[in-house]
C-alpha cells in the first residue's frame with residue numbers, strides 16, 4: 001500500500017512575505033523570515049490506490065467541499081508529475097490550528113501534504129525539495145518544513161529552483177514566547193493571496209516596501225545571531241506596520257485592522273512603557289501576535305486577556321519541523 005502520514009506546524013512571519021513575482025510558481029518578490037510554532041499543526045495522511053480515478057479529500061473528519069478538493073487535487077497533480085505516477089489518493093487532513101485566530105492552516109497544511117504525499121509515492125525528497133514543493137501549495141508553507149527560525153530565500157531564477165526555505169536557528173537555540181491574540185469575530189477579510197496581488201499591482205507604497213524589506217531581513221538575522229530581542233522586536237514590529245501600510249494605498253484600498261487590533265497594539269506599547277519588552281506582528285487579518293521573552297510571558301498574557309475585545313490568548317514557543325507518524 002502506498003501510504004504515509006506527516007505532521008507540520010504553522011509558522012508566524014517576522015519579516016513578511018508580501019507580493020509575488022510569479023503567481024503560478026508562487027515566487028515571492030522578497031525573502032522572508034518566520035518562527036515555526038509548537039502548538040498548532042496539521043496532520044495529513046495520504047493513501048494512493050490504483051482503485052481510485054480521482055482524489056478524495058477529507059478535512060477535519062468531513063468530506064471537503066468541491067472547491068477545496070479541486071485545490072488539493074491540483075497540488076496532488078504536481079506530485080503525480082514529479083513522480084511520474086498517475087495515481088490518485090485519499091487525503092485525510094486534520095488541523096489543530098485555530099483558524100479563527102488568524103493562523104494560516106494552509107502553511108502547515110501544504111507542508112504536511114508535501115511530506116506525506118512524496119513519502120507515500122516513495123520519492124524520498126530532501127527538505128529543500130519538500131520546501132520547493134510545499135511552496136507551490138502556499139508560499140508560507142515552504143517555511144513550515146523546518147522547525148525553529150526559518151528564512152525563505154526569494155531566489156532569482158524564473159523557474160523557482162532557487163526559491164526555498166532553510167533553517168537559521170533550531171527551536172531550542174532561542175526560546176521566545178509568541179502570544180496569539182484571538183479577537184472578536186471580524187468581517188470577511190481580503191485573503192492574503194488577493195491582498196498581496198492587489199497591493200503589488202496598485203499600491204504606490206509597495207515600492208517603499210521593496211526598498212526596505214531586505215534591510216529589515218538582514219537586521220532580523222543579525223538580531224537572531226546576537227540573540228538581541230530588542231533589535232528583533234523593533235524590526236519585526238516595523239516590518240509588519242510597513243506591510244499593512246501598503247494596503248492603504250491599494251486600489252481599492254483595504255485595511256486588515258479593526259478597533260480591537262488597535263487596542264492590542266496600544267496595550268503592547270504600554271507594556272514597553274513599563275519596561276516590559278513586547279512587540280506585535282499582524283498578518284492578513286485583524287488578529288495580533290505578540291512576542292516577548294519567556295520571563296515576561298505571564299504578565300503579558302494577563303495584560304492581553306484584560307483587553308475587552310480579546311476573546312482568548314494562545315501561548316506558543318518555537319516548534320519543530322516536519323515529523324512522520326506511524327501508519
Ligand SMILES: O=C(O)C[C@@](O)(CF)CCOP(=O)(O)OP(=O)(O)O
Pocket residue numbers: 012013015016017018026032104106137138139140141192193282283284285
Ligand atoms: O506569512 C507571511 O509571510 C505573511 C503573510 O501571512 C501576510 F499576510 C502572507 C502569507 O501568504 P500566503 O498565505 O502564504 O499566500 P499564498 O502564497 O498566496 O498562499
